[in-house]
Amino acid sequence: MEQDEKAIRRWKQVRWPEVKKNSQRPERTIVFVDETGLSERDLREGAQAAGFPTDLWTCPRVAPFIWARCGVHYEVSRVWRLLRSLGWTPQKPERRAVERNEREIQRWIKKQQPRIQKSPPAISSEQSAANPQKACYTEQLLRRGPASSDLYLPVRERDVIEKGLEMKWARSTWFLLLCSLVAVLPSTAAKQSDPQEVETCLACHGDSTLEISLPSGEVRSLYVEPTAFAASIHGNKLACTDCHADITEIPHSSKPFRTLREFSVAYYEACKSCHFANYTKLLDSAHYARLAQGDQRAPLCVDCHGAHSITPLNKPRSQLSKTCAKCHQEISGVYSQSVHGRALLGGNSQDVPVCTDCHRSHDIADPRTWNWRRNIPQLCGGCHGNRELMVKYGISRDVFQSYLDDFHGMTSSLYREEKAAPPTITALCTDCHGVHDITKVQEPNSRVVKANLVKVCQQCHPDASENFPSAWLSHYExxxxxxxxxxxxxxxYKIFIPFIVGGLILQIGLNLWRVVANR
Amino acid sequence: MSDYVRRFTLRQIIQHFCVMVLFILLALTGFPQKFSEGDWARWIIQTLGGIDQTRWLHRYSGILFAALVAVHIQSEIFRLVLRRASPAMVPTGKDFQDAVKMLRYYLGLSDEQARFGRYDYRQKFEYWGLVLGSVIMIATGFILYFPIAVTRFLPGELIPVAKIAHSNEGLLAFLVVITWHIFNAHLSPDSFPFDASIFTGKISREKMEKEHPLEYERMQELTRPAESSQDD
Known part of the structure; x- marks a missing residue:
């Protein structure tokens, strides 16, 4: 991975002194803010005003925004520094139950809380009542009785609670009542699923004949296979209402959806409350852009991951490509015939890329844009720049470096720094080798086998003759x-240049030596 | 008797000036292409307006340079044939003897320095290096400029050969200029800080007598009957 080392060295030379200075003297960042000319007002207008599909600012969005607005290149990983100097901090939505009734909570804090704070006196009133979570523990303790001691609380606090409870146990039945009130308050910290709740739901949804007809005429089975859910990633972590947070009563109230798809789209944000990082990545994806345009066919979380039987998509790795194939059938068919696809599906290799290795998984970008195109050599170079890996598959170990050293590669790495697509095109890996239909170079039907190569050259050099392709040394030094x-x-030249220049320098040296000796 | 003698004609002054400007331009636009991964190279390319602009600038300078070399070679041959110029630049056996003599002097093996004519062996070496190097650079440069047309008649392997030769020959020329030429024209104790004779066309009588004694004596003999003209 020579390229990476080079990039790191370059980064160290250019950026490291800045970063170092910044970390020593934080006030320097303000100077950088001035340099970019970015003002908080620009950001206040919102990401939507800047052309993004949603109104949320993320670091990967602010960086190109600064570039477009101020012409200053900011690394995504440094954007937070700038944002912080503007007084912006990351805002992750707090997990809150949908059922929260704010007015009721305020009323409770005003009227009921003071009563609890007064008794029992042995419990440090501030500690227990001000913190509903601890109050919940207290309630659990009461249910189990005073002998229970397996609570995960620091020893000192537990002693206090137990002592207090022992004293008050006999005559504080009203306290039990109050505590059960406290327990109604949302406690979102608990990550353990409630097996009882799952059982309650399965009482109906465990019936395989349960189904619902939608106004569109679609019939949807409401059966949840208990074993499949238990075996899924969420099996022992989430309860039904963690995702189906809108279900508050039995029987459930009716929903205003005409089609199944409308229902799925409406549930789109259910995953966000836990998987926030992937959700924000998705906002920048080509898939989300389609959804934002109103195309309901655009994939949602559940389309790739499934709903109740979520299992890791990368086990086995070929599963990833099969997942994309659900929509991208044509490309998937081409891919499965390619050198990468055949190796993967034949189980011969775990090194070959699946769809997501090139296209990424959540922040899938539009591959038709310049932003995508300019990174293609580095994308392929990620594997093909790895010399050991190339030797393993009998490919030239200089395959990536020889491209970069050539006319096309040098041009492409210079174009890579351009903001917009340059007026002239230079050949990238995929222009000669193809994209999803990449074959082994030696195969007779390969685009780039010597016999066919002139046709590939003629795509850009229409007058190229049969001699022309041999100007290219086939990725070999x-x-x-x-x-x-x-x-x-x-x-x-390796011999001639040092010989001539060395000789001349030697004579200069002798000349000067003689001048000194003469004095 | 004036303190200066005329050493270069206006044509030579102009040609040297053109070579100098074009050489700098070509090096400035060529080396960033050869060492495109360096930060300095990227900076130069960015400053010139991108790689496409840099390449065009290099090609235009190259065409001008080729024209200059063509004009020079054809006019020198023409002048030699018509006996309007003396073959002072042609290497002779004496140049090799001079080189050995000077080497012995530098090494301290003898105290006798060579006596030079109009051009000494170092200047001849540099001149012929430049002319032959230019021919290689121009030939390979045009091969790289028109690879499609060239491969219609010649094998394709010529293109990478031309690329290697062009970039290495350019490097060699650059290294020779920044060591040998800069030393002889600027840093050597005889000419420090700046030997201006190629720009003014004049050289001091004293320096001429010291560095080119044979030519000086020949000039004295030629000019003795009529003291007026000192042109070559």
Whole structure:
């Protein structure tokens, strides 16, 4: 991974002194804010005003925004520094139950809380009552009786609680009543699923004949296979209402959905409350852009991951490509015939890329844009720049470096820094090798096998003759066997340049030495 | 008797000036392409307006340079044939003897320095290096400029050969210029800080007598009957 080392070295040279300075003297960041000319007002207008599909600012959104607005290149990982200097902090939505009744909570805090604070006197009143979570523990303790001691509380606090309870146990039945009131308050910290709740739901939804007809005529089975849910990733972590948070009563109130898809889209944000990072990535994806345009066919979380029987998608890895194939059938068919696809599906290799290795999983970008195109060599270079890996599959170990050293590769790495697509096109990996239909170079039907190569060249160089493709050394460094003429000229200059320049410098040195000796 | 003698004609002054400007331009637009991964190279390319602009600037400078070399070679041959110029730049056996003599002097093996004519062996070396190097650079440069047309008649392997030769020959020329030429024209104790004779066309009588004694004597003999003209 030579390229990465180079990038790190470059980063160290250019950015590290800045970062170091910043970390030593935080006030320097303000200077950078001035440099970008970014004002808080720009951000206050919202991400939607800046052309993003939703109104949420994320670091990967602010960085290109600064670029577009101020022409200053900011690394995504540094954006938070700038935002913080503007007084912005990350805002992660707090987990709150949908059923919360704010007015009732305020009323309770005003009227009931003071009563609890007064008794029992042995419990440090501030500690227990001000913190409903602890009050919940207290309630559990009461249910189990005073002998229970397996609570996960620090020893000192537990002693206090137990002592207090022992004293008051006999005559504080009203306290029990109050505590059960406290327990009604949402406690969102608990991550354990409530098996009781799951059982309650399965009393109906465990019936395999249960189904519902929608106005569109679609019939949806409401059966939840208990074993499938138990075996899923969420099996022993979530209860039904953690996702189906709108279900508050039995029988459930009717829902205003005409089609199944409308229902799924409405449930789209249910995953967000836990999987927030992936949710924000999704906001920048091509899939979400389609959804934001109103295309209900755009994939939702559940379309790839499933709903009740969620299992890791990458076990086995081929499962990932099969998941994408649900919608992208045509491309998937092409991929399965490619060198990568055949190796993957044949089970011969775990090194080959599946869809998400190139396209990423949540922040899937539009591959038709310049932003995508300019990173293609680095994308392929991620594996093909790995020399050991290339040797393992009998590919030239210089396959990536030889591209970068060539005319096309050098141009592409310079174009890579351009903000917009440059006026001229330079050949990237995929322009010669194809995208999803990449084949082994040696195969007779390969686009880039010597016999077919001239056609590939002619895509951009229409007048190219049969001789032209041999100007390209097929990703190999010149060697005695591979390209003897090139190798000889290279060798000649390797000897000739030091010989001439060394000789001249030697004579200059002798000349000066004689001048000094004469004095 | 004036303190200066004329050493270069206006044509030579203009040609040297053009070579200098074009050489700097070509190096400035060429090396960032050869070492495109360096930060300095990226900075130069950005400053020039991108890689496409840099390449066009390089090609235009190259065309001008090729024209200059063509004009120079054809006019020198023409002048030699018509006996309007003396073959002072042509290397002779004496140049090799001079080189050995000077090397012995530098090494302290003898105290005798070579006596030079109009051009000494170092200047001849540099001149012929430049002319032959230019021919290689121009030939390979045009191969790289028109690879499609070239491969219609010649094998494709010529393109990478031309690329290697062009970039290495350019590097060699650059290294020779920044060591040898800069030393002889600027840093050597004889000419420090700046040997201006190629820009003014004049050289001091004293320096001429010291560095090119044979040529000076020849000039004295030529000019003795008529003291007026000192042109070559």
């Amino acid at each position: 010149a060697s005695w066997k591979q390209a003897p003429l090139v190798y000889m000229v290279e060798l000649f």
